[in-house]
Every structure is written in C-alpha cells, then in structure tokens.
Amino acid sequence: MLSRIALRSAAARQSATTALVARGSASDVAGVRDEKNFPRPVRGEPGKVRLGFVPEEWFQFFHSKTGVTGPYTFGVGLATYLFSKEIYVLEHEYYTGLSIFLMVYYATTKFGPKIAAWLDKEVDAVESNWNEGRVQNIKDLEQAIEEEKTAQWRAQGQELLIQAKKENVLLQLEAAYRERMMNAYTEVKRRLDYQLEKSNVERRLAQKAMVDWVVSNVTKAITPDQEKQAIDRCIADLSALAAKH
Template identity: 75%
Template sequence: MLSRVALRTVAARQSASTALVARGSSSGARDEQNFPRPVRGEPGKVRLGFIPEEWFQLFHSKTGVTGPYTFGVGLATYLCSKEIYVMEHEFYSGLSIFIMVYVAAKKFGPPLAKYLDKEVDAVESEWNEGRQQTITTLEESIAAEKKSQWQAAGQELLVQAKKENVLLQLEAAYRERLMTAYNEVKRRLDYQLQKATLERNLSQKHMVDWIVSNVNKSITPDQEKATLDRCIADLSAMAARQK
C-alpha cells in the first residue's frame, strides 16, 4: 500500500515538472523560478579548521558562546577518563600526524587554496565564455534592431518631409499659375482699355476735322473778306488805344 502511494506521488511530481517544462518551452523563455541556473557552491564557515559553524550555532541559543567548547572538552574528558577512547601508542602517532598535517595546512594551505581557486575560476570562466559570447552577440543584435527601428522612424519622418515638400511645390505652382492668369487678364484688359482710348481719340479727331472742314466749307469768300476786314479794324483800334 505504501509503495503504491509512493509511486503515485512520484508520478504526480513528474507530471507537474513535465507541465512546468512544457509551459516554459511553449513561452520560449527559461523558467528561472522553478528551474534556476545551477550555481557553484561555496564551502561553509568552519571553526578549529574542521567543525562546521552550524554546530556552534546550535548551542548558542541554549548554552551561549562557551557552550560548544565546554561540551567538546567535557565529552573528550569523559571519553578519556572512562577509557572509552583508549590512548595507546597509535593515538600518539595519530596526534603527531595531526600536528604535522595542521602545520602543513597552515603553511601550505593558503597558497594551495589560492592556486586551486584560480584554477577553478579559470575553468569556470572558460565554461562561461561561450555563454558570454552568445549574450554579447544577442545584445549587439538587439542594439542593431533598435538602430534599425530608429532608422525606420527616421525614414517615416523623411517621407513626411518629402510629402510636405511636394505640397509646397504644388502650392508654389498654383500661386505661379494664379499670377500668370492675373497677368494675362490684366494684359488683355489693358489692351482693351488702350483700344477703347485710341478709338475714342480717333473719333474725337475725326469729329474735329469733320467739323472744321464743314465750317471752312460753309464760309463764303465775302464772309471771309468781311471777317478779315473786321479783324484788321479791331487790331487798328487796339493799336490806337495803346498809343
């Protein structure tokens, strides 16, 4: 019965994880929340070279800061006093080996750790180099796409400016044609005015010539002689008055 329940639980978890993976793959993006990227683990803090920090934190809430050390010393004293841990000749050999290992760790440990950390960082950077190159390529592609969009927006502005330029040219051509029509109408009206003025002057001149010729024709030689004599007499009278 328990095995059936366990199998059902495992199957349910697998189906849920499959659904999450399918959901992430359908959207085309990595599910960073349910499936985060693996991160290289760092070793935790230790005391005395080999005892984890968590063991000391377990005693702090109940015994204080000196509790873990008191517990360790008391436990070692109890084991040695009750001869649960027998100190035979192998113990002293192990103690001497521990001292040599401790001295070697203190002397050669930091340079070796620095060298190993450097090697690990080099391997990690080599692994991440391809990923970083891909990210850089994608960022450059995004920047190029944004630049293309900006250039496309500039093309729209250029097209709009060209449309306005065409409208200005049409307006200039329209005004030029209006001015041409105005000048042509004015020229024709001036022509009609000059024509009417010339016809009126010719008519007046013709009328004056006609009247003068008719008047000259209506004057007889006797009337002309009498008029000439009268003029001479008037001139003689005016000359006599001036004297």
C-alpha cells in the same frame, strides 16, 4: 556521524539544484527566463568550520545556551569521559593517528593557503570558461538590441524626411499654381489693355476725322465776302482792344 550529515547536505543541495535547473529549463522553453522566481543556480560554497572540521553551526548551537566556552568544554569533557572510562583506549594506533594528525595539521597550515588559492584559481578559471559562451551570447544579444533601437530611430527619421518631402512637394505645387495664376492675370490684363488702347485709338481717329470733316465743310461754306467781313471785324475788335489798353 559527520559523514552522514555531509552526505545528507550534499544530497539536499543536489536535489535543490536539480529542481532549480528543471524549473529554469521549463521557463526557458516557454520563453524568457524568470530570473526572479527561478534564479540561476550558483556554485555552492562550503560553510564555516572551526578546528578544521567542526561546523560553525555546532558552536552557534552551544553559544546560545552555554556561551563561548561551551563547545570547547563539552568536547574536553567528552574526551575525558571516554578516556577515563576506557571507552576509547589509548593504544599504539592512537599515537600513530596523533602523529599523522600533527603532520597533516602542519602540512595544512604550511601549504594549505597556497593550495587553496591555486584550487580556487583553477575553479574560477573553469567557471569563467563555462560562462564565457553565455556572457558572449548576452553581449551579442545586447548589441543586437542596440542595433535594433538604432534602426528604429533611423526609421523614425525616415518618416520625418518623407513628411518634409511631402511638404516640399505641396509648396512646389502651390508655387506652380500661383505662377500660373499670375500668368493668367498678366495675359488677361494685356488683352484688356490692348482692347482699351484699341478703343482709344479708334475714338481719336473718329474725332480727328469728324473735326477734319467739320472744318472742311465750314471752310467750303464760307464765301470770299464773308471771309473779308470776318477779317474786317477782327481788325476792328483788335483796334478797340488796343485803344482800351
């Protein structure tokens, strides 16, 4: 009976695992695996048992109806019934089996934990060896993602640098434009100043020539008598002024 139940549960687990693997493979082929709807298969762990071989579910079944002692009472009553009705005869094979059971029980309690720990360690080592490639692949992909993010950040920095260079070029063009405008202003002002100074010089020369011409002509027009009369008049005016003071 127990062997049938164990075989059925193992077959159910195997079929469920196969279905999960098939669905997971289909999703992997399509693209990124859907971990939520198609989780990865997990290594199955044996259920809890009592007395070394009786499943915990049997005790839970009795516990809801008969309490804690129900399963043990059922087992003892069933054994008593089988023995009293000689359905199960206590022949010499029974005592041989009882002796073997005691030896197995002693070996299990004595060496069982150590063997179980060693087997668990071996199983974990095999599982870690199987997962090592996948974990390393995941790490490599995560590192590639980080490097891609860094490259994108650097590309954004290059865009900012190019923008700054464009602004610098525009500033240089503006400075060159202003410098040329200042040069043009300076040259135009210098030429205008030259024309103004030229006009001033020509006007002064004309005035000087006109004054010289007027003086020379007036001097030529004055006779010696007129010059003597003008001098006498000036002397008279000076004397009159001196008398007043």
